[in-house]
Amino acid sequence: MSTRFTGRILSHLAHQGYRPSPIDEIAEQMRVGEEDRSDFDAAINQLRTADRIEIGSDDRLRLPAYDDEMEGRIKVTQKGYAFVRPDVPRREGDLFIPPGDTLDALTGDLVRCRVLRRSGGHRGQGRGAAEAARRGVTGRVVDVVERARTTFAGEVIQRGRHFLIEPDGDELKAPVVVRDPHAKNARPGDKVLFELVIHPDEHGMGEAAITEVLGSAGEPDVETQAVIAAHGLREVFEPAVLEEARTAASAFEADSDAASQGREDLRDRLIFTIDPPDARDFDDAISIHYDEAEDEWELGVHIADVAHFVSADGEIDQEAARRGNSVYLPRHVIPMIPEVLSNGVCSLQADVDRFTKSAFIRLNGKGRVLDTRLSRSVIRSRKRFTYLEAQALIDGDLREARRHTRSEPVYDPDVVEALRQADRLAKIIRRRRLDSAMLVIGLPEFELVFDEDGRVADAVPEDDAYTHTIIEMFMVEANEAVARTFADLDLPLLRRTHPEPTFHDLEELRQYSRVVGFNLPEEPDRRDLKALLDATRDTPSARAIHFSVLRTLTKAVYSPALVGHFALASDHYGHFTSPIRRYPDLTVHRAIDAFLDHTENGTRIPGGKGRSKLERILEGDGRILDEDRLLEIGQHCSETEVNAEQAERQLRTFLVIQFIAEHHLGDEMPGVVTGVSPSGGVHVSINRFLVDGFARTSDITNGGTRADRWDRDERSGRLVASRSGASIGLGDAVTVQILRADPSARQLDLAIVGLVERAPMVATGRGGRRSSRGIRTDGRHDKSGGRGRKGRGGKGGGKSRGKGGRRR
Numbered sequence: 078m079s080t081r082f083t084g085r086i087l088s089h090l091a092h093q094g095y096r097p098s099p100i101d102e103i104a105e106q107m108r109v110g111e112e113d114r115s116d117f118d119a120a121i122n123q124l125r126t127a128d129r130i131e132i133g134s135d136d137r138l139r140l141p142a143y144d145d146e147m148e149g150r151i152k153v154t155q156k157g158y159a160f161v162r163p164d165v166p167r168r169e170g171d172l173f174i175p176p177g178d179t180l181d182a183l184t185g186d187l188v189r190c191r192v193l194r195r196s197g198g199h200r201g202q203g204r205g206a207a208e209a210a211r212r213g214v215t216g217r218v219v220d221v222v223e224r225a226r227t228t229f230a231g232e233v234i235q236r237g238r239h240f241l242i243e244p245d246g247d248e249l250k251a252p253v254v255v256r257d258p259h260a261k262n263a264r265p266g267d268k269v270l271f272e273l274v275i276h277p278d279e280h281g282m283g284e285a286a287i288t289e290v291l292g293s294a295g296e297p298d299v300e301t302q303a304v305i306a307a308h309g310l311r312e313v314f315e316p317a318v319l320e321e322a323r324t325a326a327s328a329f330e331a332d333s334d335a336a337s338q339g340r341e342d343l344r345d346r347l348i349f350t351i352d353p354p355d356a357r358d359f360d361d362a363i364s365i366h367y368d369e370a371e372d373e374w375e376l377g378v379h380i381a382d383v384a385h386f387v388s389a390d391g392e393i394d395q396e397a398a399r400r401g402n403s404v405y406l407p408r409h410v411i412p413m414i415p416e417v418l419s420n421g422v423c424s425l426q427a428d429v430d431r432f433t434k435s436a437f438i439r440l441n442g443k444g445r446v447l448d449t450r451l452s453r454s455v456i457r458s459r460k461r462f463t464y465l466e467a468q469a470l471i472d473g474d475l476r477e478a479r480r481h482t483r484s485e486p487v488y489d490p491d492v493v494e495a496l497r498q499a500d501r502l503a504k505i506i507r508r509r510r511l512d513s514a515m516l517v518i519g520l521p522e523f524e525l526v527f528d529e530d531g532r533v534a535d536a537v538p539e540d541d542a543y544t545h546t547i548i549e550m551f552m553v554e555a556n557e558a559v560a561r562t563f564a565d566l567d568l569p570l571l572r573r574t575h576p577e578p579t580f581h582d583l584e585e586l587r588q589y590s591r592v593v594g595f596n597l598p599e600e601p602d603r604r605d606l607k608a609l610l611d612a613t614r615d616t617p618s619a620r621a622i623h624f625s626v627l628r629t630l631t632k633a634v635y636s637p638a639l640v641g642h643f644a645l646a647s648d649h650y651g652h653f654t655s656p657i658r659r660y661p662d663l664t665v666h667r668a669i670d671a672f673l674d675h676t677e678n679g680t681r682i683p684g685g686k687g688r689s690k691l692e693r694i695l696e697g698d699g700r701i702l703d704e705d706r707l708l709e710i711g712q713h714c715s716e717t718e719v720n721a722e723q724a725e726r727q728l729r730t731f732l733v734i735q736f737i738a739e740h741h742l743g744d745e746m747p748g749v750v751t752g753v754s755p756s757g758g759v760h761v762s763i764n765r766f767l768v769d770g771f772a773r774t775s776d777i778t779n780g781g782t783r784a785d786r787w788d789r790d791e792r793s794g795r796l797v798a799s800r801s802g803a804s805i806g807l808g809d810a811v812t813v814q815i816l817r818a819d820p821s822a823r824q825l826d827l828a829i830v831g832l833v834e835r836a837p838m839v840a841t842g843r844g845g846r847r848s849s850r851g852i853r854t855d856g857r858h859d860k861s862g863g864r865g866r867k868g869r870g871g872k873g874g875g876k877s878r879g880k881g882g883r884r885r
Contacts, residue, residue, distance in 0.1 A: 261289070464481075516626070
């Protein structure tokens with residue numbers, strides 16, 4: 078089945094706001110151009126043939142209705158009701174499961190449900206229940222087909238003569254009983270791993286069996302191991318994997334000259350790397366040349382040739398495929414491949430020969446791509462820079478550069494000039510991309526600072542050196558160059574796809590934007606979203622609005638679909654630049670190997686009949702995987718990526734809330750409103766730590782001595798106080814007091830004690846109208862891109878980036 082439009086069509090029809098519409102109207106809502114209409118119609122026909130969609134007697138498209146039973150993944154809420162997402166989208170949406178009908182299912186479990194068609198609502202259970210009542214369908218879990226998790230982490234506590242485990246996070250809603258903690262020598266206060274013997278349900282508590290005692294709860298290393306185990310992260314390499322890695326590294330060290338035969342020799346070129354100060358796996362390097370007479374640039378992006386060392390279906394490859402990616406936790410890195418490779422012969426260290434795959438992109442003076450060439454190469458990096466060191470050299474501050482160096486502080490004039498050329502070219506490329514409406518989400522990022530015991534000591538803003546953008550722009554160019562090459566040959570490739578947001582999600586964003594006085598047009602496109610981002614940038618509402626745009630965008634995933642990357646304004650995009658830490662990149666490198674083998678290392682690419690012959694040859698090369706296999710790998714790696722992000726977020730949140738609990742309980746801090754709950758309450762992001770807390774309406778005092786009554790205005794989305802007339806909404810700056818901090822549950826309870834500043838109105842977007850209402854004021858990749866910013870590894874003190882890396 079064609080994958081270009083099928084997923085987007087299904088997502089469009091499955092959205093809660095969709096109403097049955099004719100095909101032409103759906104094509105218009107999805108902004109399908111005339112040049113793409115035939116592919117769109119083909120996808121409609123394929124989905125009809127596969128019984129994935131229906132066209133009624135009124136010529137309107139609908140998803141199929143539920144049968145009497147269905148299977149899907151369940152999400153259980155704090156209030157006890159749940160939603161089950163079907164494997165195949167249905168017109169009624171996710172199936173609503175009332176409290177008491179979830180059996181003993183936990184969030185993420187695969188369940189089988191009986192579908193019940195009934196009228197009447199479920200009071201007090203939110204919008205989902207109301208929507209289920211409107212659609213006249215609910216469900217009851219009749220069987221748990223597959224458990225999402227078997228291992229959990231928590232702290233042993235004692236209540237009277239009984240021992241319980243207080244689970245980490247919110248998957249388990251209440252403590253579970255442990256009958257004999259002494260069998261594993263567990264004591265109150267210990268952090269343990271456990272499996273459920275009896276799952277909790279509406280009739281009683283769950284019962285657990287302790288499988289391992291990790292140590293004292295709250296200790297950073299113990300909490301790190303708890304997160305690793307709870308998320309099923311693979312930390313230890315089997316002996317066979319390590320032996321294969323050592324053999325590959327030894328073979329290279331023994332005779333790299335012989336192995337380099339047939340590679341383009343770039344060892345005499347000026348090539349350099351720019352990375353974080355504590356990076357160990359240097360997987361990308363760059364070279365740059367400017368022809369002033371022709372006003373043309375040649376950008377060289379040189380990526381570690383991991384595929385040379387990792388044989389397909391070998392021990393390392395199978396383990397890397399299972400892991401999907403490296404995991405960057407605060408103070409701890411779990412590599413995808415053994416470190417003898419990732420930090421050794423694959424790492425593009427200075428002054429040593431290294432094997433690479435190179436993408437050469439020729440651009441004109443305005444940053445338009447003129448030509449692309451791929452090559453299997455050998456390089457010798459001249460210099461390793463840190464981001465701040467390179468930025469200081471570009472700015473002409475030699476003393477500052479020496480402060481941030483991690484190598485010999487000797488800077489040859491040609492190296493400094495190359496950095497300044499890179500700075501110039503990156504700005505040209507970025508200008509071109511912005512003209513094409515590339516989206517730039519301006520959310521702040523903070524680095525955690527740790528003490529010698531691994532506890533958070535502070536949080537500082539991440540450096541804003543433009544050298545980060547230089548590398549991101551160049552990596553995006555290289556990723557596009559590879560994806561274009563395979564698209565031109567009509568060959569399958571595992572791509573990084575980022576579809577347009579659905580028409581209905583843009584409707585929701587339109588409501589958010591009205592809150593700050595920005596009116597999106599009826600059919601907003603990427604340029605309108607860019608205008609909204611630009612209009613709110615550097616304003617108090619920026620974090621809330623930019624986060625709302627981010628939430629509106631679909632998540633980038635791995636797929637062979639020819640979808641492109643919406644946020645990057647890219648028609649063809651894949652991940653090529655980080656094969657050390659992303660398995661999809663490794664599959665792309667193997668496809669490139671096939672291409673280079675049949676084109677004399679990229680030097681002979683035929684046209685006409687010869688090109689057709691090349692396409693047929695490559696289609697038969699086993700290194701060019703078919704779409705079905707790529708879909709399977711893409712889905713798995715998208716899932717491992719999400720799991721890694723969740724693990725990083727869980728550990729970071731624990732460490733930050735632990736710090737707040739120990740040092741800031743009762744303190745007042747500035748924050749920004751990031752959401753208003755329909756059930757009553759406000760979500761606030763604390764500025765200093767970018768951690769979210771929740772304030773109930775009863776805890777909003779605005780400096781007064783008694784609480785007011787707050788009601789939600791459905792039109793504006795703001796909470797309004799009935800007595801004082803004060804209001805609070807998305808983007809407002811507030812002062813909060815820390816009432817309660819629970820690191821294990823990852824929860825912060827807040828009180829809003831001051832409404833500092835209401836989010837101001839901004840200039841309207843293209844096609845809209847500027848709001849005339851005045852506001853008085855007294856007194857927030859891969860939806861991101863390129864190579865990404867790597868997380869910090871290592872033990873002991875130092876800084877750690879809040880994220881494991883930006884991912885586009």
